[in-house]
Amino acid sequence: MTLQTLANAALILILVGWIGIRQLTWRPILVGRMWRLPIVFAAIGLFALSGSHGASSVTAVDAALLSLELVVSLGVGAAMGALATIRPLSSGDGAPDAPRFESRTGWVGLALWFVFIGVRVGIDVWAGALGSHLAASTGVIFVMVAANRVARTAVIGLRVSRLATVAPVPAGAR
Amino acid sequence: MTIEKAAGAIADATPTWLSRSLNLLGVIVVAYYLALDFLHSVPVLVAVPAAASLLAWAAAAVLPGRYRAPLSVLLGTMVVGGSIAAVPTNGLAIVPATVAVLRLFAEPRRPIWHGAVGGLTAAACLAVAALVFPIPLLGLVAMEGGVLVAALAGISRRQFRTAEAQSRALLEERVAIQEEQAHGAALAERQRVAREIHDVLAHSLGGLVIQLDAVEALLEAGEAGAAFTRVRDARALAASGLSEARRAVDALRDDRPGEAVDGASIVRDLGDLAEAHRALGGRIDFTSSGAERPLPADEAQALVRAMQESLTNARKHAPGQPVAATLEWTPDSVSLVVSNPMVRPVDRGSADPQPGGHHGLEGMIERFDAVRSGSVTAGECDGDFVVRALVLRS
Numbered sequence: 001m002t003l004q005t006l007a008n009a010a011l012i013l014i015l016v017g018w019i020g021i022r023q024l025t026w027r028p029i030l031v032g033r034m035w036r037l038p039i040v041f042a043a044i045g046l047f048a049l050s051g052s053h054g055a056s057s058v059t060a061v062d063a064a065l066l067s068l069e070l071v072v073s074l075g076v077g078a079a080m081g082a083l084a085t086i087r088p089l090s091s092g093d094g095a096p097d098a099p100r101f102e103s104r105t106g107w108v109g110l111a112l113w114f115v116f117i118g119v120r121v122g123i124d125v126w127a128g129a130l131g132s133h134l135a136a137s138t139g140v141i142f143v144m145v146a147a148n149r150v151a152r153t154a155v156i157g158l159r160v161s162r163l164a165t166v167a168p169v170p171a172g173a174r
Numbered sequence: 175m176t177i178e179k180a181a182g183a184i185a186d187a188t189p190t191w192l193s194r195s196l197n198l199l200g201v202i203v204v205a206y207y208l209a210l211d212f213l214h215s216v217p218v219l220v221a222v223p224a225a226a227s228l229l230a231w232a233a234a235a236v237l238p239g240r241y242r243a244p245l246s247v248l249l250g251t252m253v254v255g256g257s258i259a260a261v262p263t264n265g266l267a268i269v270p271a272t273v274a275v276l277r278l279f280a281e282p283r284r285p286i287w288h289g290a291v292g293g294l295t296a297a298a299c300l301a302v303a304a305l306v307f308p309i310p311l312l313g314l315v316a317m318e319g320g321v322l323v324a325a326l327a328g329i330s331r332r333q334f335r336t337a338e339a340q341s342r343a344l345l346e347e348r349v350a351i352q353e354e355q356a357h358g359a360a361l362a363e364r365q366r367v368a369r370e371i372h373d374v375l376a377h378s379l380g381g382l383v384i385q386l387d388a389v390e391a392l393l394e395a396g397e398a399g400a401a402f403t404r405v406r407d408a409r410a411l412a413a414s415g416l417s418e419a420r421r422a423v424d425a426l427r428d429d430r431p432g433e434a435v436d437g438a439s440i441v442r443d444l445g446d447l448a449e450a451h452r453a454l455g456g457r458i459d460f461t462s463s464g465a466e467r468p469l470p471a472d473e474a475q476a477l478v479r480a481m482q483e484s485l486t487n488a489r490k491h492a493p494g495q496p497v498a499a500t501l502e503w504t505p506d507s508v509s510l511v512v513s514n515p516m517v518r519p520v521d522r523g524s525a526d527p528q529p530g531g532h533h534g535l536e537g538m539i540e541r542f543d544a545v546r547s548g549s550v551t552a553g554e555c556d557g558d559f560v561v562r563a564l565v566l567r568s
Contacts, residue, residue, distance in 0.1 A: 060311045064304035067318055071298040078290060130305070158286070 008138060015145060016117060023080075023110045028089060028099035031157045038149035045142030049134075058134060065127050065135040069120065069144050076116040077148035080109045081155025086163065101160055116148060189235065197235030197273070201228055204269050212263050220262045227255030227270040234277070246288070249274040253292045257299035260317055262307045268317050271296045272324035279328025282335045289332075293325040366544075369537035370422045376534060377482050378415020382408055384454050384489065407453050414450075435474035437466025437503065443478050444501060444510075451485045457496040458485070464503030473565045476541045476548055477501075477510050480563040483534045484512035484552075492517045492559065506567050513560040538563075 084103045120141070127135035134140065189197075205228050216224075230251035237245055256271030275296055279289030297318055304314045385408035392401035441462045448460040469477075481499060488497050497514045535552050538561075542548040547566035553559070 058311060060304055060309050060314050063311055063314050063318075064301040067297050067314075068301035068305075071294045071301070075294050078287070082287075 004138070008136075008141065011138065011141065012117065016113070019113060020110055023105040023113060024107070026087075026102045026104045029086070029101045029103050029156060029160055030099050031153065031160065034149075034153040034156070038146040038153065041142045041149065042146035045139045045144075045146060048139030048142065049137065051139075059132070061130055062132045062134040065123060065130070065132055066140065069123055069135060069140070070147055072116065072119050072123075073144040073147035074151040076112055076119075077151030078155050080105050080112050080148075081152040081159070083109050083112070084152075084156055084159075086156070086159060101163065103156060120144065189239070194235050198232060200269065200273070201232045201235070204228060204266060208263060208266055212266075216259075216262055220259050223255035224259035224263060224267045225255075227252045227259065227267060230255065231270040231273060234274070239281075242283075249278055249292065250295075253278075253296050254299055257296040257317075257321070258303050260300060261303035261309050261314070265313060265317055265320075268300075268320055271299075272320050275321060275324040276328040276331070279325055280331035280335065282332055282339060286332075289325065289328055293321055296321045365540060367426060368533075369540060370426060372533050372537055373479050373482060374415065374419045374422050377486050378411055378418065380486055380489070381411045381450065381454050382415075385411060388455070411450065411453070434468040434470055436468045440469060440474050440477060441466060441501065443474075444481050444499070447478070447481050447485060448499065451489070451497065454489060456485070456489055456494075458499060459496065460499045460501075462501040462503070465505075466503055469508065469565065473508075473545050473548060476538075476545050476550075477508065477563060477565065479541055480510055480538055480550060480561060481512060483538045484561045486534060487559070487561075488512075488514045508565045510563040511560065513555070513558045516554060516557055516559050 084105045086101050086103045089099055089102045124136040127133070208224060208228075212220075212224075230248040234245060234248040234252065237248065239245070252270040252274035256267045256269065256274070259267035260271060275289065275292045278284065278292040279286070300314065300317050300321070385404055389401045389404045389408065392398075392404060444462070445460060448458045451458045484499070485497065488495065492514050495515045495517060497512065499510070499512045502509045502511075538552070539550055542550040542563065545565065548564065550561065550563045552561045
């Protein structure tokens with residue numbers, strides 16, 4: 001067991017735990033802030049990638065595996081965004097930039113998160129068998145998590161903007 | 175028409191002959207080069223999806239937009255078949271896949287996730303195929319890039335179509351508002367005509383009824399001389415009603431605002447009305463005070479009609495009661511106050527010969543509403559029925 005594998009395992013465990021907890025709690029929707037995490041992750045991932053591999057060593061197999069992983073990340077992220085429950089936030093009508101909605105992805109979202117990790121691990125194993133090491137690198141893990149979050153944020157942002165165009169019905173008016 | 179409906183109308187539109195021809199031309203060109211270069215060299219695993227995607231492309235090109243479910247199946251076949259066959263055919267079969275991704279994104283009636291699923295599926299199929307068949311890195315990147323470009327083009331086209339649908343919906347809304355305004359204007363005009371007819375006819379015909387009642391009573395009593403005088407009065411009233419009706423019709427025909435009317439002739443018109451009231455057996459005390467000055471035609475007309483309506487009402491509801499009418503000129507305004515003691519309503523039988531209802535008062539209020547700085551009130555005040563009309567100098 002190499003240091004790289006150990007580091008990956010630790011990183012995955014931390015990410016899984018953190019994001020898993022966030023799936024199950026109600027969180028205010030601040031679309032601006034929700035973009036921040038994927039941007040930071042993508043930056044870290046790209047930085048790690050640029051340090052570990054020269055562009056000349058990338059093969060078509062690497063590219064194929066990366067695009068496959070990217071599709072899975074985006075797809076799972078979009079599904080998580082679509083599954084999330086969105087409800088209006090009653091206390092949010094004070095400041096103009098206060099969140100108006102909050103969301104919770106729930107247990108199905110958590111299950112999807114594990115599917116995502118499983119598929120990733122599977123692709124890593126497959127990539128190792130095909131002789132591609134790029135797809136299993138730490139930098140790529142970060143980029144893929146970022147892609148997952150980007151797709152989720154985009155879907156939730158779209159849903160919230162649709163909800164926001166419909167004027168909320170005051171509780172007493174019904 | 176809502177924006178969604180307008181967008182749907184665009185999305186459901188059957189493809190034009192130009193777009194059909196271009197698509198079919200594309201199918202023929204791609205099929206020709208596929209047959210030329212790859213017919214004998216590719217395995218069945220590639221030939222079948224390639225052929226399926228081309229057939230689906232041809233069918234999707236001619237299928238009317240209202241068959242949405244079959245169209246989705248065809249576009250899906252184009253995406254999967256085209257992107258699987260793209261790598262072994264050197265990128266040729268990517269064409270139907272990109273066309274389908276573009277269409278999935280571009281149709282406004284389709285949910286945006288159809289496009290996203292199509293694009294991601296194409297990217298995934300390309301990647302899997304690149305793991306099975308050898309391909310240079312640049313080739314794969316170019317194909318994935320092609321899918322991305324198709325997705326972006328589709329999104330841009332979708333936005334364009336949505337904007338087009340929105341502007342069409344706005345235009346239709348504006349036309350509807352204009353029609354409503356025209357309808358409102360026609361209604362206001364009809365009310366104006368109704369008002370004129372009422373004012374002229376109610377006054378002269380109501381007066382005639384009273385005169386003829388008196389004539390009937392006098393003839394029954396054998397007083398032929400007095401009856402003769404009444405008949406002459408009635409004739410004069412009818413003649414003046416007729417000339418007034420002519421004037422009203424002329425005014426309705428003539429769209430131009432009338433010329434200003436000088437103060438003396440307003441006072442004279444009001445005096446004539448008071449005289450007619452006396453001739454019909456009423457008692458009236460009419461005074462005018464202050465410096466007379468010319469008034470715009472509509473304001474003068476409104477004052478005259480207010481007096482006329484008040485006197486008609488007095489004869490109808492308070493017969494025999496004295497009427498006090500005062501016209502007061504100040505530098506800033508002209509006011510007319512007509513008052514008469516109210517009489518307890520008595521049962522006068524079901525056959526009421528007087529024209530009316532509340533049309534007269536309504537018409538009076540409408541007429542003053544139409545005057546720029548006029549107002550009128552009518553109601554009980556200390557046992558008197560009082561009509562106050564006021565025209566401010568504009």
